Amino acid sequence: MLDTTMKSQLQTYLQKVTQPYEIVATLDDGEKSRELWSLLSEIAEVTDKITLRSDGIDERVPSFAFKRAQGGASLCFAGIPLGHEFTSLVLALLQVGGHPPRVSDEVIEQVSELEGEYHFETYYSLSCQNCPDVVQALNLLAVLNPNIRHVAIDGALFQEEVDRRQIMSVPSVYLNGEPFASGRMGVEEILTKIDTGAAQRDARKISEREPFDVLVVGGGPAGAAGAIYAARKGIRTGVAAERFGGQVLDTMGIENLISMAETEGPKLARALEENVRDYNVDIMNLQRASALLPAVEPGGYHEIRFDSGASLKAKTVIVATGARWRELNVPGEKEYRNRGVAYCPHCDGPLFKGKRVAVIGGGNSGVEAAIDLAGIVGHVT
Ligand SMILES: Cc1cc2nc3c(=O)[nH]c(=O)nc-3n(C[C@H](O)[C@H](O)[C@H](O)COP(=O)(O)OP(=O)(O)OC[C@H]3O[C@@H](n4cnc5c(N)ncnc54)[C@H](O)[C@@H]3O)c2cc1C
Structure with a gap:
């Protein structure tokens, strides 16, 4: 299933696994089960930290789950996560094995402290570029909190289930058996949806901000450029965005950014964010503006209100809300x-x-x- 280059890359990555664990596969006599077993065997061959078992009893066949000696890490793939999901598989292999995820300590703490039982199911397709972010975010939640279980399901292999649930777009996420969300989402967006107390706390903190000289509404390339230009003049600048990164988050291949042969949308979005933060711009993400109240007198402050309940004031507002x-x-x-x-x-x-x-x-x-x-x-x- 994996060519020599991929196998040797995987071997290098899996050296970062520090805690041994088991992969438990649920299989039948079908061709897809044979393919999955062959993929898992190739993975287990390149590291002595992963042990493979084929005595799983999951309701979905073929599928495999991760089992750590100390418990926790309740995540499972139903199907064969190759294509765009191969990265999700590699990250899961690393994170279940103790490799630290690339998220802030604040997020790790917030996830670990979530109370209640969460059973997420994500339907993906192997050709979907928006799916890996969602699968990886929910896998990460499951790695960090034993009360969270996540199953990533290849919709093309579980067609009967997809038809029964009338799923017609991916990624589609279910939580505890009910539709939860569809479309690309990251860890922070998921947390905002399930940890409503946190959203209110954030809104309060945002409203306490001093007025800005320039407030940019929108965090796509245009908003990022506007914020950097303003901040370079030494004036107090903020960016409030429903989704920092904008449309570039929805694409992988970008080949017309002058000075580089190619890049990927999420990579470009991360670079935009780092660039904006370098200028000490205050970024307020996951904030959807719902109203602009113009200043009542010349030179006064405009007010922007957000769906979250937060509100901000600024002398100048730049609207860079892009396209849909x-x-x-x-x-x-x-x-x-x-x-x-x-x-x-x-x-x-x-x-x-x-x-x-x-x-x-x-x-x-x-x-x-x-x-x-x-x-x-x-x-x-
Ligand atoms: C699938 C896809 C592939 C693409 N590929 C390429 C490519 O290869 N090359 C290329 O040059 N271009 C490409 N584009 C187009 C490119 O991404 C856009 O031209 C560019 O992102 C526009 O930048 P923008 O900042 O104006 O708007 P957007 O990127 O749309 O950003 C808008 C920002 O405003 C925020 N926002 C919107 N409404 C609100 C609100 N009410 N409150 C707060 N925030 C709000 C959004 O969350 C976002 O942060 C592609 C677009 C898509 C969808």
């Missing part, structure tokens, strides 16, 4: 979003295998989507 999917505004579009209406053929295409689909739009993107889908679905109109 263009909606058709036809009856039923909102109701059937992620239940048949999808905006990312590349991600969600595998869930429509053998079905009749219609592509709306005849420009470059529409034609590209139709060509890509034609290889997967039953019929494209």
Whole structure:
């Protein structure tokens, strides 16, 4: 399953595993089970810290779970996590084995202290670029807190389940059996959703900020550039964004950024954030602005209010809120979003295998989507 280069890279990575653990596979006689066993065997071959077992009794076949001697780390993959999910597998192998995750101590503490039982199920497809972030974030939560269980499920291999739950876009996340979220999310966004007390605490802290000279609303490339230019003038600058990074977070391959042959969206978003932080700009992430109240007198402060309940004041406000999917505004579009209406053929295409689909739009993107889908679905109109 893995070529020589991948095997040797994996061997290097797995040297970072410090605590031994078991991988317990649930298999049958099928071809996919054989493929999964072969992948897991190749992994176990390159490290003596991982022991492989095939006596699992999980409800999903094929699947595998991680078992640490000291308990905890309740995470499981149903399917064969190759393609875009291979990185999620490697990170899980490392983090279950004690390799420290790349998140702040604050986040680790917040996750560890979460109370209650959380059973997450994430449906992904191997061609989905937005899925690994969600799978990796929830795996991390499961590694850090024994009350959190996460199963990452390849929707293409568990079609009956996908049909029963009427899942038509990935990533789709369920929490304790109920729909929880769909689309790309990181650890902080998930925490905000499940730890509502934390969101209120953050909102209070944000409202206590002194007024800014410049407040940028929006944390995409435009907002980041605006903030850096303002901060370079030595004025007090803040950025409030619903999702710092913006649209670049939704893509992997970027090849037209002058000065580099190629980069990946999440990498570029991290670089943007580091660059903005270098200038001591106050970044307030996961804050969706809902109202702008203009200053009542010249030279006064404008006020921005947020869905979280926070509010900020600034002499100048730069609105850099970017673009969104263009909606058709036809009856039923909102109701059937992620239940048949999808905006990312590349991600969600595998869930429509053998079905009749219609592509709306005849420009470059529409034609590209139709060509890509034609290889997967039953019929494209
Ligand atoms: C899948 C995909 C692939 C792409 N590939 C490329 C490529 O290869 N090369 C290229 O040049 N371009 C590419 N683009 C386009 C590029 O990403 C955008 O042109 C660019 O991100 C626009 O930057 P922006 O800062 O104006 O807006 P955005 O990136 O859209 O950022 C908007 C920001 O505003 C925030 N925001 C929105 N509303 C609110 C609100 N009410 N309150 C607070 N914050 C808010 C958002 O959370 C975000 O932080 C791609 C886009 C997509 C979706």
